[in-house]
Amino acid sequence: MIDVKDIHKSYGNNHAVNGLSFSIKDGECYGLLGPNGAGKSTTINMLSTLFPPDSGEININGLDAKKNIEQVKKILGVVPQEIALYSNFTAWENMLFWGGLHSISADALHKKAEELLKLVGLSDRKDEKVKSYSGGMKRRINLACALLHSPKILLLDEPTVGVDPQSRNMIFELIEHLNKDGMTIIYTTHYMEEAERLCDRIGIIDCGVIVAQGTLEELKTQSEIQDVIVMHCTQTPNELAITTKLNLEVKVTDHTIYIQTGDSKKDLTRCVVSCSEAGYEIHHIDIQKANLENVFLKMTGKQLRD
Amino acid sequence: MFKILRKELKSFLKDRRAMILTFLLPIPLITVFAFAFGGGNGKGTIDKIPLLVSDEDNSVLSQQTVTDLDSVKLLNVILCKYDSGINLVKTGKRAAIFDIPKGFSDSVKASKKFHWKLEYDAAESMEMGMLQQLLAQGLYRGKVVKMAGEKMITNSIGAQFPGMDSSTFKFVFSKIKENFGDAESDTSKKSSGKSSGGGGGGMGNMNETMKLETESVVSAELTSPGLVHAVAGTAVMMLLFSLTGMGGSLLDEKEQGTLKRLLYSPIHPSQIMLGKMFASILVACVQLTIMFTFTSFVFGLKVHDKILPLALVILATAFACSGFGVFLATIAKSRSQLQGLSTLIILSMSVLGGSMVPTFIMPSWMQNISCFTLNYWSVQGFYDVLWRQLPLSGILLMRLGILLLIGACFILLSFRFFRKNVLALD
Structure with a gap:
């Protein structure tokens, strides 16, 4: 569906995108995860044909995006990072305007707008000016406006920035619903929990390059990140004795034992039993699941929200 | 309080735009206004006022009249043929033409009634006031009037007292001339404020004998030129401000992200520009129509018999002003920069182009510059x-053409800067 090969984009001496390659299958939800300035928006802008890459190839639905701008634009829906709406217009007026830019009949447009307003939960407030909406409501309309022409592919550029939990959840549900219906989605974010929840595969982007990509499990394997069982004891345990007993990587600081495991569910009982048998009294247990934050930190050496 | 004061000054000094608007912007505006209103050449003195002179008599006396006028310090006498001169006045290129009719010399020699004719464009009424004053100065203090007066006195004494001896004649002549001279200067003073009628002659029927006739080239019962100026000048200036504001929506769209979203959709970038441009033209046409309709109903401006030419001037003005508005928006980097730029440029253009005051009160070099402003042509x-009341041909078509050309140039430049400045999104 989408094939990106070795694309580059520079602004003067700043290499915003520096040899990016990835492929997305039909109906897949692909996440581009990276900190601010990593090159996510530049990538989205190139995919949406706003400007071409300096070099490299972008192929969308069998079309060369550099040469078939008009055709590519017709199958793309883009949700920009900004709330790109006319605040003096009502939600309904905004939808009719943005939908009207595509060749849709008036009847079909009205029907689609009604349907989308229902999906984003704003049917009853469609005649209010957008400027009177909360940030979350604006975000929901911002997303709905990109769906009026029923695009095959949806590009979302950090669509939940500054959104309240209720609206965020509504946006997630809508994206999941669209994806389930077969829409191909590219989702950029710097929130790992969003990528974890929504995306089938994730590309970790940093300094204009994809440093790793795959499913969450694949990324964990690639980065060799494991779950950690944390046990708080009343005494200071003997690190060597526990390591020998469990045959896992163990670290002890003060009264706390950190045990790295590939499968925390399976090893938890064994760890608790071993420590009890060794005479350590455990008063609290934590399980730190391997997540994208650890993966990102391991892959890039940076915190995602730096 | 002092902390607040210090903070305010500090933030003001850090705001370069505010500094420019506060301290630098008024300087060019003051300069333009000073040149326009402050006596012309920037040195506190007044530039010469041009006066077309048509010498149809082409005699020694008529040439002397021209020399008399040329001796007036503030008059710039330009000789021309009557037909070409009157055409220049009718088309608004010159304020007035002074005509010395055929037979002028014979009338003077025969002590018959004679008159000069000053035909003028009443739209330039302020310039006319000054011209009449200067003409009276040149004519009634000139050699021709003096000679005509002496001739008249001689003929008059000879007719009333035939056979008078030469010494008595000389005495009577000198006494009459003395009085005539006084009256002459009085007359020149009196004539200064009048819009028409004769100037000269203190002695008996001199008033009727040497007369400066003034006549407007446009029928007197027509609309006041001041009213036309008020509505046209103000309308164009206000239009420029409002259309620059509309053009500025391009910058708002860029700042708010809607421009980027428009570019995501399957429309060509040039369609965005053209859409904005046509919206501006439409708004401009409606705005101008409202202004002229209002002036027509409230102040009696007669427009009903000139609908077509008026509509064409409105359309050409709307086109040129819209082009200007969008052009300014494409060269500005932000809304605030656009605001500063538009204030400076529109006010300067309005002063120079005759939106605020008629161009004739400006020095000649400024009048030449005014041709480079959109306001002037409109x-x-x-x-x-x-x-x-010019027909839809010749000079009026030329002015319409120039307005369309100005608009087209601005639009072409706008496209260039739109791609270079506005579409440079990242």
């Missing part, structure tokens, strides 16, 4: 239609 176009 205001003159409205004058042509509403005051000069």
